[in-house]
Amino acid sequence: MKKKIATCVHNIVPAVIREMSLKAAAYKDVISLGIGEPDFDTPGEICQGALGDALAGHTHYTPSRGYTDLIQELSLSIKEHSGLELDDSQLLITHGGMGGLTACLRAVLEPGEEALVPEPHFPSYGAQIAFAGGEMVYIPTNFEDGFILRPETVEKALTPKTKILIVNTPNNPTGSVIPDQVLDDLAEIAVKHDLLVLSDEVYDRLVFKGRHESIYTRPGMPERTVVVNSFSKTFAMTGWRLGYAYGPDWLIEEMLKVITYQTSCASSVSQRAALAALRADQGQFEAMWREFRERCDLVFQRLKNMPGIRVHPTDGSFYVFPNITEITSDCERFALDLLAQEQVVVVPGGAFGPSGKGCVRLACTVNKDRLSEAMDRLERFVRRYQG
Numbered sequence: 001m002k003k004k005i006a007t008c009v010h011n012i013v014p015a016v017i018r019e020m021s022l023k024a025a026a027y028k029d030v031i032s033l034g035i036g037e038p039d040f041d042t043p044g045e046i047c048q049g050a051l052g053d054a055l056a057g058h059t060h061y062t063p064s065r066g067y068t069d070l071i072q073e074l075s076l077s078i079k080e081h082s083g084l085e086l087d088d089s090q091l092l093i094t095h096g097g098m099g100g101l102t103a104c105l106r107a108v109l110e111p112g113e114e115a116l117v118p119e120p121h122f123p124s125y126g127a128q129i130a131f132a133g134g135e136m137v138y139i140p141t142n143f144e145d146g147f148i149l150r151p152e153t154v155e156k157a158l159t160p161k162t163k164i165l166i167v168n169t170p171n172n173p174t175g176s177v178i179p180d181q182v183l184d185d186l187a188e189i190a191v192k193h194d195l196l197v198l199s200d201e202v203y204d205r206l207v208f209k210g211r212h213e214s215i216y217t218r219p220g221m222p223e224r225t226v227v228v229n230s231f232s233k234t235f236a237m238t239g240w241r242l243g244y245a246y247g248p249d250w251l252i253e254e255m256l257k258v259i260t261y262q263t264s265c266a267s268s269v270s271q272r273a274a275l276a277a278l279r280a281d282q283g284q285f286e287a288m289w290r291e292f293r294e295r296c297d298l299v300f301q302r303l304k305n306m307p308g309i310r311v312h313p314t315d316g317s318f319y320v321f322p323n324i325t326e327i328t329s330d331c332e333r334f335a336l337d338l339l340a341q342e343q344v345v346v347v348p349g350g351a352f353g354p355s356g357k358g359c360v361r362l363a364c365t366v367n368k369d370r371l372s373e374a375m376d377r378l379e380r381f382v383r384r385y386q387g
């Protein structure tokens with residue numbers, strides 16, 4: 001039979017990050033800095049909370065928006081962390097941060113409409129935009145600028161078909177944080193050109209310099225911004241697949257329709273886990289934050305002394321994104337050879353868009369001893385590579 005596959009699905013290339021992990025399975029004693037998830041297990045009290053609630057009967061469909069007590073607790077937590085007062089009608093619970101991205105893009109994009117995506121970027125944006133029938137338009141950034149988006153490049157990319165701008169701070173894969181002034185300028189552009197903004201803030205609690213700032217707080221933005229967030233990174237809960245989004249109630253209402261007909265609701269048990277996470281002692285998550293900061297610093301300090309490597313400190317997230325163009329222009333070959341010769345997994349930067357070529361992404365998601373060992377192996381490899 002002729003393979004009858006929708007073009008928007010057929011055109012998706014397999015995720016490089018997962019491919020690297022599959023290749024790594026052929027080697028022994030691999031140190032994987034490949035996949036972007038906390039290595040910590042979900043704290044026991046969160047698992048216990050979910051289990052207890054499941055045993056007490058929280059095993060049914062929930063409201064599509066999410067359990068009311070979870071929405072209320074989340075609202076309090078958002079107020080505590082960012083000072084925002086949200087009405088319950090502005091919030092909804094999603095199937096991971098990914099579920100918020102899907103629901104937002106599906107709710108707003110008409111076929112052929114353009115979504116502006118600063119790159120390097122979280123690879124799933126491209127597929128999500130394509131599923132919604134939209135077109136992804138790249139906004140390049142570069143290593144020399146610390147991968148900070150220049151507002152003028154956004155303005156240059158605007159066309160009559162532009163509908164939405166995606167911003168991601170702290171950024172995966174670069175570890176950069178958008179400075180306050182740039183957020184101000186981007187907000188002005190969005191207001192001036194009547195753009196929607198999808199602000200992906202899943203690393204908002206992993207900021208190492210200053211405090212997290214959201215474009216949502218800028219003048220004119222609450223009526224046009226959807227903030228997507230997740231329990232995955234902050235609470236070490238990637239497998240529970242739970243996230244949330246907030247924005248103007250008219251847009252959240254439309255996203256709710258997408259969720260209702262796509263998944264009915266997020267998993268009931270995971271929602272109970274999220275509630276337990278919000279009520280848990282927050283000190284343990286601050287300890288994770290400290291650990292990620294120390295690891296990113298350790299990697300930065302080691303990389304900056306390696307020949308041919310240029311690197312910026314990580315301002316947020318748990319990624320380091322060094323530039324290796326003085327060593328080679330082929331970052332994929334570099335990553336494959338590093339795996340074959342030293343059994344360290346890194347992700348070639350081209351997986352995150354054209355501006356990522358020349359870099360590799362290291363996720364600091366192994367403990368400091370293993371990270372130091374990975375840096376020893378990388379240094380040996382780099383010195384050999386350069387003869």
Ligand code: PLP
Nearest residue numbers: 036096097098122172202230232
């Ligand atoms: N946005 C960014 C920037 C991410 O890095 C990720 C996950 O890696 C997500 C969204 C998706 O989050 P979740 O795993 O909660 O779906």
